[in-house]
Amino acid sequence: MKIEEIKDYQSFIEIESDWKTLINISEDSTIFQTWEWNLNWWQVYEVEQKSRRPLDIIILVAYDQNTVVGIAPLCFEKIPLSPVRQLIFLGGWQTDYCNFIIAPGYHSIVVKAFIERIKNTIGIWDLVGLKQLHSSFQTTKLMQNMAFLQRTTISTHLELPSTTSELEKIVSRTMMQNLKSYRRSLQKKYDIQLIVADSKSFIQDIESFFYLHQRRWEMKGQSGALGLVEKLFHKKVGINFLNKGYIKLFSMKANEQYIAAKCCYVYKGVMTSYLSGFEPSFGKFRLGSILNYECINYAIEAGYNFYDFGIGNEQYKMLWHPKVSAVYGWEYARQNLFSQLILSRYGQISKMITETHDTNNNVQSY
Numbered sequence: 001m002k003i004e005e006i007k008d009y010q011s012f013i014e015i016e017s018d019w020k021t022l023i024n025i026s027e028d029s030t031i032f033q034t035w036e037w038n039l040n041w042w043q044v045y046e047v048e049q050k051s052r053r054p055l056d057i058i059i060l061v062a063y064d065q066n067t068v069v070g071i072a073p074l075c076f077e078k079i080p081l082s083p084v085r086q087l088i089f090l091g092g093w094q095t096d097y098c099n100f101i102i103a104p105g106y107h108s109i110v111v112k113a114f115i116e117r118i119k120n121t122i123g124i125w126d127l128v129g130l131k132q133l134h135s136s137f138q139t140t141k142l143m144q145n146m147a148f149l150q151r152t153t154i155s156t157h158l159e160l161p162s163t164t165s166e167l168e169k170i171v172s173r174t175m176m177q178n179l180k181s182y183r184r185s186l187q188k189k190y191d192i193q194l195i196v197a198d199s200k201s202f203i204q205d206i207e208s209f210f211y212l213h214q215r216r217w218e219m220k221g222q223s224g225a226l227g228l229v230e231k232l233f234h235k236k237v238g239i240n241f242l243n244k245g246y247i248k249l250f251s252m253k254a255n256e257q258y259i260a261a262k263c264c265y266v267y268k269g270v271m272t273s274y275l276s277g278f279e280p281s282f283g284k285f286r287l288g289s290i291l292n293y294e295c296i297n298y299a300i301e302a303g304y305n306f307y308d309f310g311i312g313n314e315q316y317k318m319l320w321h322p323k324v325s326a327v328y329g330w331e332y333a334r335q336n337l338f339s340q341l342i343l344s345r346y347g348q349i350s351k352m353i354t355e356t357h358d359t360n361n362n363v364q365s366y
Contacts, residue, residue, distance in 0.1 A: 001109055003117050006059035012042065015061065018068040023101050028137045031246060031267035032095040038073050040237040041091045044229060058087070060117060062102075062110045069103040070110035072118075076125060086127040087118065094233060096272065096310050097155075097327075098132040100139045111142040119332070131329035132311070140328055149328040156322035157270075157308040164297050171320055179293045182286040190254035194294050197249035202242055205251050206235055209261035213277030225275060234263070241265070250295055252287065260287040262295055269305040271295070288316070296320075 006012055019035045031037060046055050055075050062070030073090040089098035102110045118128060133140040134155060143149055161167055168176050186192055197205040210231050217224030226234070241247035246267055252260040262276035273295065278287040299307050309317045311327055 001113055002063040003113055004061045004063065006061060007057060012039070012057060012059065019071060022068055022071060022103060025103055026101050027104055029099060029101055030097045031265040031272060032091055032097050033073070033099055033101050034267070036240040037237055038090045040240060041094060041233060044233040044236060060114055062113060064106070069106045070114065071101040072114045084126045085124065086129045087125045088129050094230065095132060096274070097134050098130065099137050102139065107138045107142060111139055112146065115143065115146050126333065128330060128332035133328045133330070135326040135328065143330060147330050147332065149330050151326045152329040153311050153327045154313050155311050155325045155327050156317045157306050158296065158320050158322045160300050160304055160307055164300050167296065167300065175319055179289060182290050186254070186285045186290065193253040195251045195253065197251065199242060202238065202249065205249050206238055208251060208258040209249060209263060209277060212258060212261050212279060213275060215280055216277045219280040250291065252291055254282070260291045262291050264295060266304065270308055271299040271304050272308040273310050
């Protein structure tokens, strides 16, 4: 087993073929480990954040002879207003689920090699903050025996039936009646259209999605999860994903006016709900509930296996009686007083950031 480090953009580009080959056979990778997600994130944030939150790429690549059998997509970030350098996953604060990408049959040896490399020889850092590790990942299960993982939040998902009519067997009768009632009330007053963005409508649809997301948070007197940099990233990765069928951007129109939108990602039979927004003046119609219902029906009809509500324990998710999973994080500091003090202090800040991320990633009204 040989471990190499990628530290520059050109080498990142050159590993594209091996990355895509590996993720295609990986058993527990998500949309957030794809080449497109990580490359676009790096391209946007490395340029835009350089002055206020410098990033340095450090991707670990595991080889069995000449074959790539593992990739750890990592980078260093400098914590704002401090000299602290933290090792995080690429995708950082935009990624719901982080993970190593590992070939079947290699998890035990590769995870062990990555952990040892991180602890001992990866370079100069003060903290390790590898988060958003889903409990179902083989990586997570192995790391629990090799490193101290802390439960940081939960994730919920719905195992989808084969037909939409079977959905009524999963959720309560009252909930289904309410959902249908909300939809009828809206349709009585407006001409309603549900649109899934294509190559012709994508730019207009995503701009409307950004607007509706912002409108939702303005009503709460908050800024929301999408600043200028985040919008640039989601537009770039969305365009890349569109032709591959990895993104489903849903828009709801009432008399041709955009009133609600939801961005979902699709990968290996899983539709993941990522962000949404709606026009506050239509709030009485429970647009979030209606749109979620429509997206789940779409996923069933498309033959997907799971609908992932994402991270967080919002009450509306529990109404669907989903399966609940833990999400873990690994925080580690070098064994010296300075690093341990930083970990103790930054752990409190990190907890607040995680809680904010959970809230911002679930922008809906129910």
